[in-house]
Amino acid sequence: MTDADLRLRELETLHELAHTIANSLEPRETLEQTLKVLIDTGWFSCGEAFLKLEGMLETVAVGLCGYQNIEACQVRPKLLRDAERVMTGNKLTQVNHWQLIPVDNMAVIALSGGNASSPFFEALIDIIRAALKRARLHWRLSEKEIQRSKLLQALLRAQEEERGRISRDLHDQVGQALTGILLGLDAAINHPEDANLAQLKELASITLGDVRRIALDLRPSVLDALGLEAALKRYTREITERYNIQIEILVSVPKRLNPDEETVLYRVAQEALTNIVRHAKAKQASIVLTTTSKWVQLVIEDNGIGFKLEELLAAERIGLTGMRERVELFNGNLSIESSPGKGTSVHARLPLRT
Missing domain, CATH: 3.30.450.40 (GAF domain)
Structure with a gap:
């Protein structure tokens, strides 16, 4: 050849x-x-x-x-x-x-x-x-x-769980309170001389507060109107007033973020602060929001009792799955650091979008 x-x-x-x-x-x-x-x-x-x-x-x-x-x-x-x-x-x-x-x-x-x-x-x-x-x-x-398909399914499950929680709040708190108000008004109509209008007014005021809290949990209007920084300040102010937890906020973001990113980070902060209220026994907490040329990072820390991280993850007490799924859906990452007596730190990072 x-x-x-x-x-x-x-x-x-x-x-x-x-x-x-x-x-x-x-x-x-x-x-x-x-x-x-x-x-x-x-x-x-x-x-x-x-x-x-x-x-x-x-x-x-x-x-x-x-x-x-x-x-x-x-x-x-x-x-x-x-x-x-x-x-x-x-x-x-x-x-x-x-x-x-x-x-x-x-x-x-x-x-x-x-x-x-x-x-x-x-x-x-x-x-x-x-x-x-x-x-x-x-x-x-x-x-x-x-x-991505798994994350979407998980997010849908999280949304359904959130709807279930809101439904229970409406039934257990608002529904029962309104029933009490109606019964009180009926009694006032039938027996005006025995009516305790001041008590009914106080109950109505409490119920209005519950409705506003539920609406805030659903989606605060200030998030759309003024952005993430304003929404976080309003939410933390309410937590401080209700639970006496001092929360410091530091925001170093030159301009408003993408609306989807603002929503994800707000939900992460909301869940982290809920955990602080329910589990941490903390007196102080901080929120730091910063950006680089490529990333936006949110850090929430508290001075609470802390946890053994492996037990924390296994128990799923802190809604970690929901937070992580939201962040990963936007190609970000979420991590938690905690140990007994040393508080807890939640770090969320998302690619910066325009």
């Missing part, structure tokens, strides 16, 4: 390989098909493909054609160590009868029982690299879509 015939055959093989793996969207399948083409076309008689999975190389495909290079195939179990070394160096390497071909930091293909030119191997690497990158990108997009 002349050099021209050999080059033509190499091009035909590369074309067939590119066509075969063009639609492969799974890295393992890409490497399996690569071995099959290279062995079926007679270029090599023995091959093995290694793929980097969770930081370690693993065999994902083995190809044999008859017993043409039985000596090479007998040493195949030793290849993994050589493949790991070759991947680190990222250079085409010959080990005994094997050609070890690293594909960036993604995979290694080992071939034996044949020979090909350096340009063939270089083109082979380019084709496999492109296919693996495409497959991994597809996998990441699929994983993100699955994760």
Whole structure:
């Protein structure tokens, strides 16, 4: 076979390989098909493909054609160590009868029982690299879509739970209070001389406060009108008045944030402050809201009793799941630091959107 015939055959093989793996969207399948083409076309008689999975190389495909290079195939179990070394160096390497071909930091293909030119191997690497990158990108997009779907479902569950809580508040507090007012008014109509209008007025005032609190929990109008800083100041002022917890607020944000981000951060602060009221036994707390060129960060800290973090997470007493799901839905992250006697710190970070 002349050099021209050999080059033509190499091009035909590369074309067939590119066509075969063009639609492969799974890295393992890409490497399996690569071995099959290279062995079926007679270029090599023995091959093995290694793929980097969770930081370690693993065999994902083995190809044999008859017993043409039985000596090479007998040493195949030793290849993994050589493949790991070759991947680190990222250079085409010959080990005994094997050609070890690293594909960036993604995979290694080992071939034996044949020979090909350096340009063939270089083109082979380019084709496999492109296919693996495409497959991994597809996998990441699929994983993100699955994760996004899970987060949306979790958010819907959280919304339903919130609606249930509000419904109970309306029934247990507002509903019962209004019933008491109606009974008192009926008594006043029938027996004016015995009416305790001052008591009814006080009950109506308390009920009005409960209605305003529930409305504030749903969505404070000040958040839409004046932004996150104003909404946080109003909410913390109410907590201070009702529970005598001193809350310091520091906001260093040059302009209003994206409305969706303001909502997410307000809900995180709301849940964190609710936890402080219910569980922390704190006398002081702080809220710090800052931005960088890429991120907006919210930190809520208290000087309360603190918790063992592992027990805190296991008990799900603090609505961590709901806070985290809201933040992760916007590609952010949330963390909690706490220990007995040292208070609790909640950190939420979101990519800055315009």
